[in-house]
Amino acid sequence: MFPKTIWERERGMVAGRIVVERAGGKSTVTKCFSKYPLKFIIPNKVAPSKTDAVWIYSLTYGGGIVSVVFRIQALVVSQVYKSLGSKCSQQFLKATVGVDALLAVIPDPVTCFSTARYRQKQVFRVLSNSSLVLVDWFTSGRHENGERWNFDIYNSTNNIILGDDQPVFLDTVLVEKGSITTISERMLDYQVIAMVVLLGPKLKQIQCRVQENVKKMMSEELNMHFTCLSGHAKSNGHCFSKPSLVASCSRFGPEDIGVVVRVAATTTESVYKFLQSQLACLETLIGVLPYRGTC
Numbered sequence: 001m002f003p004k005t006i007w008e009r010e011r012g013m014v015a016g017r018i019v020v021e022r023a024g025g026k027s028t029v030t031k032c033f034s035k036y037p038l039k040f041i042i043p044n045k046v047a048p049s050k051t052d053a054v055w056i057y058s059l060t061y062g063g064g065i066v067s068v069v070f071r072i073q074a075l076v077v078s079q080v081y082k083s084l085g086s087k088c089s090q091q092f093l094k095a096t097v098g099v100d101a102l103l104a105v106i107p108d109p110v111t112c113f114s115t116a117r118y119r120q121k122q123v124f125r126v127l128s129n130s131s132l133v134l135v136d137w138f139t140s141g142r143h144e145n146g147e148r149w150n151f152d153i154y155n156s157t158n159n160i161i162l163g164d165d166q167p168v169f170l171d172t173v174l175v176e177k178g179s180i181t182t183i184s185e186r187m188l189d190y191q192v193i194a195m196v197v198l199l200g201p202k203l204k205q206i207q208c209r210v211q212e213n214v215k216k217m218m219s220e221e222l223n224m225h226f227t228c229l230s231g232h233a234k235s236n237g238h239c240f241s242k243p244s245l246v247a248s249c250s251r252f253g254p255e256d257i258g259v260v261v262r263v264a265a266t267t268t269e270s271v272y273k274f275l276q277s278q279l280a281c282l283e284t285l286i287g288v289l290p291y292r293g294t295c
Contacts, residue, residue: 016040020054027054034036047287055286058287071190088117088153095123098132102202104133104282104288106275109192109268111139112151119155126162128257131200134158135275136173139268140184140191149183152176160199160258160278169197169260189242190264192271196278199258206281207251207259214249214261221246245270 141147
């Protein structure tokens with residue numbers, strides 16, 4: 001059990017809880033609870049019937065988060081509205097992944113409106129034979145409205161705890177409006193920041209594949225750069241420019257049980273394509289190609 005925090009003490013809290021268990025030889029939702037404006041949708045026909053997976057979609061009426069407190073056990077939202085005064089939109093997700101189970105948290109990106117203030121914390125408790133896929137990402141804002149890095153604060157914390165109390169992954173991303181330089185100046189031309197975590201025995205092959213793909217992709221980018229600098233590039237009117245997508249990959253945890261991938265990109269579409277490509281092998285586990293139809 002977690003001690004009560006500001007997330008739980010705040011009046012007007014919105015809560016939701018879902019439990020998925022094995023029943024009759026198949027994964028089944030055995031408990032589902034949510035309070036307005038939070039709602040869970042559990043469709044029956046997302047994946048083929050032979051795939052033992054439960055798909056859960058979370059939504060909030062109105063399509064986003066205003067300045068209230070959330071505590072849920074599901075996916076994150078995609079939009080954070082303008083803050084009301086000094087209030088900050090907050091969301092807390094807690095998940096426990098059981099024996100030989102797989103949890104895949106694969107949301108669309110968080111998009112903060114101008115002046116928005118947003119904090120989220122996600123805590124995952126896993127076992128040595130649990131598996132977890134976590135995608136956590138955000139964009140610079142509503143480009144069609146001319147908003148690029150115009151929010152006040154974005155703060156996302158992800159913690160993975162092994163067993164009762166062994167932290168294996170503690171990560172925080174903080175992007176905050178500053179008085180000396182703007183967020184846009186610090187981000188240069190990059191408009192999307194993403195993180196992908198792959199952990200557990202069911203994901204070993206995917207981990208190796210993603211590591212090799214990221215290594216190959218960035219090696220090709222660096223080779224282009226050095227070739228251009230050395231004067232061997234063909235004369236085609238331009239030289240090396242900043243990559244539209246950069247990625248890094250590293251292992252973490254005891255016996256390297258996890259892999260974390262970090263991405264920065266100039267467009268949301270390029271990250272959708274990256275995620276769809278790198279997570280394609282998940283289709284055999286969850287029954288559907290992640291992020292299909294989004295790029």
